Structure formats: C-alpha cells, structure tokens
Amino acid sequence: MSYTAELSELMYPLAIEYADSQAIGTHxxxxxxxxxxxxxxxxxxxxxxxxxxxxxCALQQARGPGGTGAKAITSSKTAGAKAITPLVQATGDGDDLVCIELQTEELDVDRGFEHVRFQVVIAGGAVEYAAVLYGCVSRFKAVPTTNWTERID
Structure with a gap:
C-alpha cells in the first residue's frame, strides 16, 4: 500500500510548551x-x-481565542473531564509520557465552543515537562507548515 499523506501534515502543532522546569502554579x-x-x-x-x-493536566474549551466562556471538556467516554490521572512524585511518577485524545464532536459546538487549550497545574514542587497540542486530520487542504522549524520529507 502506498501512502501519500505526510505525518507532518496529518498532525500539526497548534500549541507548544518547550521542555523546561516549571514552578508551582497553573500554566x-x-x-x-x-x-x-x-x-x-x-x-x-x-x-x-x-x-x-x-x-x-486537562483540556479546556472556549468560544474564542481570548478564552470567552472557558470551561472543562467533558466526555462520555471518560465519564468526566478530559484530564490525565494526576502524576505524583511520591508514588514514583516522573519520566512519564501521557496523551489526551479529543474528537471535535466532544466540544460544545452548539454553543460556539471551538477553541481549546491545555492547562497544567503543578503543586508541591517544580516539574520538568514539555507538551504539544496537535491539530489532527485537517478538514481542508493545503495544510499549514509554519509551526514546524524544519520538515524533512
């Protein structure tokens, strides 16, 4: 089978938090x-x-790029918020790779919610992390490539 789509076009980085040590607080x-x-x-x-x-870490939704009406994204699949199970250093967490998947049908589109962000809450001590929120399966072509520093085909 031959594939013509490039992964860098199927998964586009929309929001990026580069690897760094982050202090206690909400990011x-x-x-x-x-x-x-x-x-x-x-x-x-x-x-x-x-x-x-x-x-x-959780995903949130809003009506616009300024965060109007921001609220949690809830899912019938997870019976709650689109959030990870909290990571706790005392129980051996750290050096972890986790992901959250979202289908746009899970957004409250009937009320105009089409913007998302991720929120990371750190307590008790600093944490090193990096995060990328990808837009996946573009509705239209051509797909932007401006957020990639370099793409090798």
Whole structure:
C-alpha cells in the first residue's frame, strides 16, 4: 500500500510548551482553534519531579481565542473531564509520557465552543515537562507548515 499523506501534515502543532522546569502554579497554553481539524491530540512528556511534586493536566474549551466562556471538556467516554490521572512524585511518577485524545464532536459546538487549550497545574514542587497540542486530520487542504522549524520529507 502506498501512502501519500505526510505525518507532518496529518498532525500539526497548534500549541507548544518547550521542555523546561516549571514552578508551582497553573500554566496555560494559548487558545487555539480546532475549526479546521477533526481531532486534537495532546502529548505531555514529564521529566524530573521535585520531591513532593504533583502534576495534573486537562483540556479546556472556549468560544474564542481570548478564552470567552472557558470551561472543562467533558466526555462520555471518560465519564468526566478530559484530564490525565494526576502524576505524583511520591508514588514514583516522573519520566512519564501521557496523551489526551479529543474528537471535535466532544466540544460544545452548539454553543460556539471551538477553541481549546491545555492547562497544567503543578503543586508541591517544580516539574520538568514539555507538551504539544496537535491539530489532527485537517478538514481542508493545503495544510499549514509554519509551526514546524524544519520538515524533512
């Protein structure tokens, strides 16, 4: 079977948090539109966690790029919020790779919600992490490539 689609076009980085040590607090990505995508996929790469640290991550939705009406994304599949199970340093977490998948049908589109962001909440100590929120399965062609620093075909 021959494939002509390139993965860099099927999965486009919409919001990026580059690897760094983050302090205790709430860290939000920019709001990004999923208007041109059928799905989104958040990949969270967690490195070292300081003693006593915890990390939680969830997807949120809003009506626009300024976060109007921001609220949690709930899913019948998970029977709750689109969020990871909290990572806890004391139970051996750290050096973890987790992801959250989202289908745009899970957004409250009837009320105009088409923007999403990821929110990372850190407590108890600093945590090293990186995250990328991908827009997946573009509704239209051609697919943008401006967020890639370099693409090798």
């Amino acid at each position: 939000n990505s920019a709001w990004v539109s999923l208007q041109n995508y059928h799905r989104a996929w958040l990949v969270l790469n967690v490195g070292e966690m300081q003693q006593g640290a915890t990390l939680n």
